[in-house]
Amino acid sequence: MTAVVATGVSSVVTQLYTIREFLSQFQGNEIVIALFLFNWLIIGAMGTYTAHGVARHIAPARLTGLVAVLLALAVLPTIQLLTIRLLRTSLFIPGVSVGFYHVLLFSFLTMAPYALLVGFALPYSLFILRLARPDYPGNRIYITDNFGDVCGGALFSFVLVSYCAPFTALAIANGLLVLCALAVCHIAGISRKVYVPVSVVIIFILGAGTLVESWTPGAGRGKLVHTTESPYGRLQVYRQHDQYALFSDGMPQFSSHDPISAEESSHYPLSQLRRIDQVLLISGVGGILTQVRKHQPKGIDYVELDPEAAITQIAYGFLTPVNTLEVIYADARAYLNRTDKRYDAVIMNLPEPVTFRINRFYTSGFFRLVKSRLSSNGVFSFSFSGFDNYLGEHHRQKISSIYNSLAPHFQHVLLLPGEKIYFLCSNAPVSSQIPDLLAKKNVGTEYIDAYFSGNLTPERISSLNQSIDPGTPENLDLSPYLMTLMFSQWFDKYDMSPTVFIAVLCLLCLVYLSRLRPETFVLFATGWVTMGNEILVIFAFQLFFGYIYLQIGLIITVFLAGLLPGALYGGRIKHRHPFWLKITDGAICFLMVFFMVFILPAADRLPVSVYLAYGFCVSIVCGFQFPLALSIGGGGNSAVAHSFSADLMGAAIGTLITSVIMIPLFGIQPTAMVLVGFKLISLGTIHIFAGD
Numbered sequence: 001m002t003a004v005v006a007t008g009v010s011s012v013v014t015q016l017y018t019i020r021e022f023l024s025q026f027q028g029n030e031i032v033i034a035l036f037l038f039n040w041l042i043i044g045a046m047g048t049y050t051a052h053g054v055a056r057h058i059a060p061a062r063l064t065g066l067v068a069v070l071l072a073l074a075v076l077p078t079i080q081l082l083t084i085r086l087l088r089t090s091l092f093i094p095g096v097s098v099g100f101y102h103v104l105l106f107s108f109l110t111m112a113p114y115a116l117l118v119g120f121a122l123p124y125s126l127f128i129l130r131l132a133r134p135d136y137p138g139n140r141i142y143i144t145d146n147f148g149d150v151c152g153g154a155l156f157s158f159v160l161v162s163y164c165a166p167f168t169a170l171a172i173a174n175g176l177l178v179l180c181a182l183a184v185c186h187i188a189g190i191s192r193k194v195y196v197p198v199s200v201v202i203i204f205i206l207g208a209g210t211l212v213e214s215w216t217p218g219a220g221r222g223k224l225v226h227t228t229e230s231p232y233g234r235l236q237v238y239r240q241h242d243q244y245a246l247f248s249d250g251m252p253q254f255s256s257h258d259p260i261s262a263e264e265s266s267h268y269p270l271s272q273l274r275r276i277d278q279v280l281l282i283s284g285v286g287g288i289l290t291q292v293r294k295h296q297p298k299g300i301d302y303v304e305l306d307p308e309a310a311i312t313q314i315a316y317g318f319l320t321p322v323n324t325l326e327v328i329y330a331d332a333r334a335y336l337n338r339t340d341k342r343y344d345a346v347i348m349n350l351p352e353p354v355t356f357r358i359n360r361f362y363t364s365g366f367f368r369l370v371k372s373r374l375s376s377n378g379v380f381s382f383s384f385s386g387f388d389n390y391l392g393e394h395h396r397q398k399i400s401s402i403y404n405s406l407a408p409h410f411q412h413v414l415l416l417p418g419e420k421i422y423f424l425c426s427n428a429p430v431s432s433q434i435p436d437l438l439a440k441k442n443v444g445t446e447y448i449d450a451y452f453s454g455n456l457t458p459e460r461i462s463s464l465n466q467s468i469d470p471g472t473p474e475n476l477d478l479s480p481y482l483m484t485l486m487f488s489q490w491f492d493k494y495d496m497s498p499t500v501f502i503a504v505l506c507l508l509c510l511v512y513l514s515r516l517r518p519e520t521f522v523l524f525a526t527g528w529v530t531m532g533n534e535i536l537v538i539f540a541f542q543l544f545f546g547y548i549y550l551q552i553g554l555i556i557t558v559f560l561a562g563l564l565p566g567a568l569y570g571g572r573i574k575h576r577h578p579f580w581l582k583i584t585d586g587a588i589c590f591l592m593v594f595f596m597v598f599i600l601p602a603a604d605r606l607p608v609s610v611y612l613a614y615g616f617c618v619s620i621v622c623g624f625q626f627p628l629a630l631s632i633g634g635g636g637n638s639a640v641a642h643s644f645s646a647d648l649m650g651a652a653i654g655t656l657i658t659s660v661i662m663i664p665l666f667g668i669q670p671t672a673m674v675l676v677g678f679k680l681i682s683l684g685t686i687h688i689f690a691g692d
Contacts, residue, residue, distance in 0.1 A: 048122065142627070143571070280303065345379045384398070415464050479669075540600070566623025567626055591621065
């Protein structure tokens with residue numbers, strides 16, 4: 001049983017660090033989380049499904065086989081993480097986005113050995129226990145494994161993520177498996193000449209992983225001079241000649257020498273104001289503080305969620321500290337929600353919204369929030385990727401969606417073309433005569449004085465502003481239209497579509513469903529809805545709080561933690577009648593309706609604890625169903641393998657459909673409604689099966 005707990009700890013820590021690794025390697029794209037979880041669960045289901053058949057063929061040496069499984073599980077995570085880092089830079093160009101099928105296949109191949117073995121290990125451990133106790137309940141192994149999962153999630157969330165680098169954390173978590181393997185060898189009387197050398201080699205590999213942490217390949221070019229694993233992401237600084245570049249999660253954030261962006265982002269909005277008291281910077285570009293100081297504001301607030309990022313920016317000269325600067329360590333949206341301070345200018349320097357984390361700063365809800373924190377004639381400014389001579393339709397729709405999201409909150413919105421498109425928003429009139437305005441304020445510049453009038457002609461400015469399509473939908477928090485466009489553009493860029501993959505997956509799913517018994521179909525649906533809810537919470541959390549890299553472990557841990565009391569209570573029900581499955585299906589539907597009606601409408605005003613409490617309640621009910629369905633199915637080894645497999649298969653498909661199709665195309669609330677509908681189908685199935 002100790003080995004089962006240790007396996008649970010190892011699997012969750014490995015899963016969470018692998019998720020973080022994929023986020024770092026693929027520019028923080030939340031779809032990567034879904035593709036990872038889909039592969040993890042589908043491979044795990046394959047391992048679980050084959051455990052029963054394999055176990056029968058190696059019955060004479062089951063304890064020896066268990067030792068081999070434990071030792072393999074101990075060493076594979078380090079190899080897996082190192083493989084991801086090495087192959088990412090070898091197979092794909094650093095800093096360039098990767099296509100859907102490339103990510104799907106890459107994640108499948110790199111995690112397949114470990115995920116297959118993890119799926120195999122749990123039922124295999126039960127079969128070994130039943131050699132000594134044939135009546136050993138399958139529910140107990142489920143509870144024990146879940147206890148290990150919760151311990152692993154808590155270890156990650158409260159200790160490892162804050163104090164340990166990834167390879168060090170994996171060495172700590174998987175060292176427990178080595179100790180368990182040694183204990184099993186001692187009990188089984190296996191020769192020390194076999195397991196001791198193998199254990200030494202594995203411990204050496206785990207230790208060696210901690211030594212390669214700092215020199216594994218990254219996303220930037222030049223010499224890596226600084227790297228750190230912040231709770232909010234991976235930060236790397238590269239030096240090329242006398243220039244420095246800061247990368248966060250594989251995406252370039254700052255360059256130490258970017259005078260054009262520094263001048264444009266600061267002087268375009270600040271030139272509109274005669275007097276400036278307070279300026280708020282949401283992120284920045286290299287040299288921006290020097291340019292802002294030319295307008296002599298009384299105070300400059302710089303909002304940065306990650307303290308480590310701010311320290312790195314100052315240390316390597318990306319930001320030059322000034323006397324009037326105050327660095328605020330907070331999420332910019334959360335800060336604006338709680339502050340009563342008024343600003344004359346809010347300057348946002350964030351990348352294009354290719355992720356839900358960034359998209360939350362380009363929605364109508366955020367623009368309304370910024371407007372409420374501006375002075376009466378204050379200016380809000382930000383940039384978007386520009387164009388040379390031709391504005392493509394995809395690009396025009398994105399710009400139109402942003403413009404239409406701004407229009408209800410600002411009386412004047414002006415777009416300035418160039419390498420970047422700058423949005424200047426205010427309730428006071430906004431002028432495009434930037435050089436004249438700067439001359440009146442005696443503010444000198446290099447790029448704007450020399451090139452603005454030639455590059456930003458009245459014709460180009462007028463043409464851009466007239467290209468806005470008023471019929472394009474607004475970009476809303478719960479219906480992120482920009483992400484729909486980004487997702488479509490992602491596939492168009494690689495001339496591929498997920499349609500064939502989804503169609504084949506649905507066909508295989510129908511074949512699989514046709515072979516399920518009613519009680520295992522309930523587990524399939526529960527796995528689907530549980531992971532669908534987990535994805536909903538992850539995406540909603542990302543939309544409104546924006547630091548999923550830190551909280552992903554806590555969210556997954558909470559969903560795992562609820563399964564434990566649910567399974568314990570469900571296992572104590574004496575009369576395990578299908579009636580209880582109907583009650584719990586109804587409870588899941590009620591919780592999801594509560595989520596749609598009461599949580600989502602107030603999502604950005606609720607504390608994090610509400611989301612976690614919701615996830616905990618959903619997982620309690622889902623955990624309650626497993627022992628009931630297992631008991632109704634007979635509880636034998638075959639029932640255990642099929643129940644675990646159905647739960648994992650449902651979870652895998654639910655993860656993919658929810659995150660890749662439903663949320664990007666339809667938004668959060670319609671997705672929740674579909675999940676409710678699927679659970680109602682499950683409720684109807686068990687009602688027919690029960691015959692009442």
